[in-house]
Amino acid sequence: MNKPLWGVVAVLVVSLGVFAAVEHLRPVDEQGEPLLKTSSLEKTLFTPDSAAQPLAVAATSGDAAVADEGKGGSGAPAAPRKGRVAAASGTSHSKLLQNPPVTDSLTILFVGDSMLEGLGPRMAAYAKHNGYTLINVIWYSSTTEIWGRSTRLQDYVRQYKPDFVLVSLGANELFVRDIKQKRQQYVDNMLRQMQGTPYVWIGPPNWKPDTGINDMLQASCAPGSFYLSNGEHFDRAKDGAHPTRASASAWADRVCKWIATKSAHPFPLNVPTEARARCKTIVHQPER
Numbered sequence: 001m002n003k004p005l006w007g008v009v010a011v012l013v014v015s016l017g018v019f020a021a022v023e024h025l026r027p028v029d030e031q032g033e034p035l036l037k038t039s040s041l042e043k044t045l046f047t048p049d050s051a052a053q054p055l056a057v058a059a060t061s062g063d064a065a066v067a068d069e070g071k072g073g074s075g076a077p078a079a080p081r082k083g084r085v086a087a088a089s090g091t092s093h094s095k096l097l098q099n100p101p102v103t104d105s106l107t108i109l110f111v112g113d114s115m116l117e118g119l120g121p122r123m124a125a126y127a128k129h130n131g132y133t134l135i136n137v138i139w140y141s142s143t144t145e146i147w148g149r150s151t152r153l154q155d156y157v158r159q160y161k162p163d164f165v166l167v168s169l170g171a172n173e174l175f176v177r178d179i180k181q182k183r184q185q186y187v188d189n190m191l192r193q194m195q196g197t198p199y200v201w202i203g204p205p206n207w208k209p210d211t212g213i214n215d216m217l218q219a220s221c222a223p224g225s226f227y228l229s230n231g232e233h234f235d236r237a238k239d240g241a242h243p244t245r246a247s248a249s250a251w252a253d254r255v256c257k258w259i260a261t262k263s264a265h266p267f268p269l270n271v272p273t274e275a276r277a278r279c280k281t282i283v284h285q286p287e288r
Contacts, residue, residue: 107132110123110166116138122253135156147169164267171241203229
């Protein structure tokens with residue numbers, strides 16, 4: 001092998017090492033607890049069955065990578081559709097939304113932290129089986145503060161014009177002290193950014209008692225729009241926090257059954273024959 005080719009190989013090896021090292025940096029919250037983060041790069045490099053993992057394309061810090069698996073790959077805003085729920089700008093999140101979503105060709109926007117790695121593939125199977133479109137937005141190590149300080153949720157609502165929004169967020173804030181004083185404004189801002197779209201906020205799957213995140217979320221969400229996961233059984237992955245893939249799928253099943261039968265805005269969610277499916281997935285890396 002000639003010297004120039006050896007040089008190229010050396011650069012590639014060093015670059016992979018640097019990226020892997022960066023991916024292992026785990027941000028911590030204000031109590032020093034590690035923020036939940038599952039690295040898509042780490043899975044690609046080190047997980048034997050990475051092909052079976054939910055699709056997640058690594059993005060540079062602050063940017064999004066979009067993986068299109070199905071409809072439209074351009075990322076262009078979706079055109080308005082007949083019969084969709086009107087998004088009333090300025091609607092108070094504390095009031096019940098007026099109309100349930102239509103049941104044909106629903107578009108569902110699902111945003112949150114790394115818990116979407118487990119929930120997303122099963123939710124995608126529900127969407128596929130019931131003829132809906134699902135867009136997953138995973139923001140690794142994110143919190144209500146991180147989402148609430150940005151306009152990212154509002155931007156996605158305006159871009160994709162969803163009929164329903166799902167949120168899975170709060171696991172990185174289980175142990176924040178004085179949480180209402182520190183986080184309430186950000187939760188309120190997130191709910192306003194939905195612009196009157198029907199939603200369900202899926203509470204975190206506690207592995208230890210929290211300091212008030214679930215009570216705050218439940219009090220903030222409209223009636224019938226908060227799913228309490230705390231108290232349910234979860235089998236945990238090696239990190240002791242994330243549910244295993246099977247347990248996350250069972251969690252998604254419970255959430256979907258609750259949405260279809262007990263939520264403020266129920267719509268059909270028949271149980272899919274496939275265990276999981278893929279969908280458009282947008283990934284944001286942790287804030288540095």
